[in-house]
Amino acid sequence: MKNINIYHEKKGVKYISFAPLDEKGVINAFSTRIGGKSREPYNTLNMGLHTGDDCQNVIENRKLFLDRQGLNLSNAVAAKQVHSTNLQVVDDSLRGKGAWKWEDALDDTDGLITNSKNTILITFYADCVPIYIYDSEKEIVALAHAGWKGTVGKIAWLTLQKMKSHYGTKTSQCLVVIGPSIGPCCYEVDENLVVRFKNAGFNINKLAKNNRPEHYLLNLWEANKEVVLQSGVPEDNVFVSGLCTSCNNDIFFSYRAENGITGRMAAIIALNKGEMTDDGDKS
Ligand SMILES: [Zn+2]
Known part of the structure; x- marks a missing residue:
């Protein structure tokens, strides 16, 4: 597997970006748990407002994560993620929704798509799979949240379909990072x-490895890759x-490793536009 992870540390805040998206000039990042304000068990860069953590700390953390990249939290759009396959196309008018408070986040949504150059898509994770999509021809970005439910429900395929129907995206022009x-x-x-995966048509011999009686190690990365390839992405x-x-677990929150009481990382994607970012390397 080619190493695509680029580590950044700016004034103590650690995050990762992905080389294939960086090379296209797309704003993209995945936060770690390092460099924030939250206390145990949310220590320290918790991005999730619905976790039981102090909301002020979460907002501070979100600002830190975005500020360090020269981005403004007021331009972000977040959803109340429910492990669905519901998607929303968002535009400038929704900027700020779910960014500062849980109450006005987009309801029941696990995938966000936009062609707005002023809007940052942001989604939250603690073990589930973030799927970053960029259509380089039509200049569209999307983020999908795929736990096992989203994966078996083929949210990546549905997101690409929605990009096709809404914007005329050709999957041959898309780049995807899992x-x-x-x-x-x-x-x-x-x-x-x-x-369930087998019944949904997944190549289970490739994706699941029997490790003890009636238990399997499941590969959600390959499962989502299978879905993306079936959608026609080269x-x-x-x-x-x-x-x-x-x-x-030292750099990431993990729902499994921490028995469900933990923070969330954030994934972001946005189209690059000079005026939205200042010099991101000012640290
Ligand atoms: Zn592992």
């Missing part, structure tokens, strides 16, 4: 879940970060 999330090293599931345009959030 970001850090729980890996096939740590994601143990029971047989029922494997059957294999050369699909990249997997390969970072496991559960193995790397």
Whole structure:
């Protein structure tokens, strides 16, 4: 697997960007847990408002994460993620929704798409799979939140379909990054879940490895890659970060590794526009 992860540290705040998106000039990042204000068990760069953490700290953390990249939280749009396959196309009028408070986040949505050059899409994770999509021809960006439900529901395929129907996207022109999330090293599931994937048409022999009676290690990275390839995105345009959030609990929050009480990382994607960013390297 090609290493696409670029590590950044700016004034103590650590985050990752992905080389294939960087090379296209697309604003993209995945936060770590390093450099924020929150206390245990949300220590320290918790991005999730619905986690039980102090909301002021979460807002401070979000500002830190975006400020360090020369971005403004007021331009971000967030959703109340519910492990659905519901998608929303967003425009300038929705900027700020869900950025500062949970109440006005977009309801019941796990995928965001935009062609707005002023809007930052932001989604939240603790083991689930972030899927970054960029249509280089039509200049469209999207982010999808795929846990096992979103993966088996093929949210990546649905997002690409929505980009097609709404904007005329050609999947041959898309670049996809499958970001850090729980890996096939740590994601143990029971047989029922494997059957669900099988019934949904996934190549389960490739994706699931029997590791003890009635239990399997499931590869959500490859499952999502399979979905993206079936959508028509060329294999050369699909990249997997390969970072496991559960193995790397020192730099990432992990729902599994921390028994469900933990913070969230944020994924962001935005089209680059001179006036939205200042010099991101000013640290
Ligand atoms: Zn792992």
